[in-house]
Amino acid sequence: MITVLEHPLVRRDITILRNVETDPATFRAAAARVGIHLAIAATQTLELENFTITTPLEETQGFKTANPLILMPILRAGVAMLAPFSEVIPQAAIGYLGLRRNEETLQPEEYMFSFPPTEKPATVFLLDPMLATGGSMCASIRRVRREGVKNIIIACMIAAPEGIERVRSEFPDIPIITAALDRELNEIGFILPGLGDAGDRFHG
Numbered sequence: 541m542i543t544v545l546e547h548p549l550v551r552r553d554i555t556i557l558r559n560v561e562t563d564p565a566t567f568r569a570a571a572a573r574v575g576i577h578l579a580i581a582a583t584q585t586l587e588l589e590n591f592t593i594t595t596p597l598e599e600t601q602g603f604k605t606a607n608p609l610i611l612m613p614i615l616r617a618g619v620a621m622l623a624p625f626s627e628v629i630p631q632a633a634i635g636y637l638g639l640r641r642n643e644e645t646l647q648p649e650e651y652m653f654s655f656p657p658t659e660k661p662a663t664v665f666l667l668d669p670m671l672a673t674g675g676s677m678c679a680s681i682r683r684v685r686r687e688g689v690k691n692i693i694i695a696c697m698i699a700a701p702e703g704i705e706r707v708r709s710e711f712p713d714i715p716i717i718t719a720a721l722d723r724e725l726n727e728i729g730f731i732l733p734g735l736g737d738a739g740d741r742f743h744g
């Protein structure tokens with residue numbers, strides 16, 4: 541259930557994100573390009589529905605996504621992934637989950653939750669560039685599940701083995717798509733080699 545992107549352009553763009561010399565505008569542009577790759581990979585197994593359309597020549601079978609789709613960036617850093625995901629999945633509704641990781645306890649604290657109503661069961665894409673201890677992601681999954689959501693897909697740019705392991709042990713069925721799998725966490729819960737604080741770097 542773990543997918544690590546290996547596309548050469550993703551590796552080039554992750555390098556730009558990691559580089560401490562990268563300014564916020566260049567960081568945003570590279571994040572958007574990585575986000576496009578992630579959105580394509582994260583939607584690889586979406587269910588489709590058939591319907592009939594007419595080309596200029598004849599009738600044929602067309603396809604549309606079968607279930608409502610919701611993009612849920614985890615604020616703030618998840619905003620970096622919203623534009624590319626909504627470009628690839630324009631029909632998706634958008635919700636927001638505001639979580640702040642308490643830098644002393646490393647525990648996530650919720651400060652905002654906005655969830656779009658849907659008639660049919662939705663697939664929710666949880667977007668967060670960083671999966672460090674996994675505490676924020678597990679809290680996000682629990683929060684979204686309280687809305688009755690069963691289908692969740694996680695997309696992140698950089699993941700630590702510790703975060704992957706935590707999500708996988710609590711939620712073994714939820715797929716994780718990441719653009720890079722890093723070495724480890726340091727003693728204050730930052731990913732190594734990582735890219736620093738994605739929210740700070742994206743927002744300048």
Ligand code: PRP
Nearest residue numbers: 615616617640641672673674675676739
């Ligand atoms: C960062 C990051 C994740 C979380 C990862 O956010 O964007 O949400 O920490 O850490 P975890 O896996 O150990 O929970 P932060 O709390 O710094 O907020 P921000 O997005 O507002 O910068």
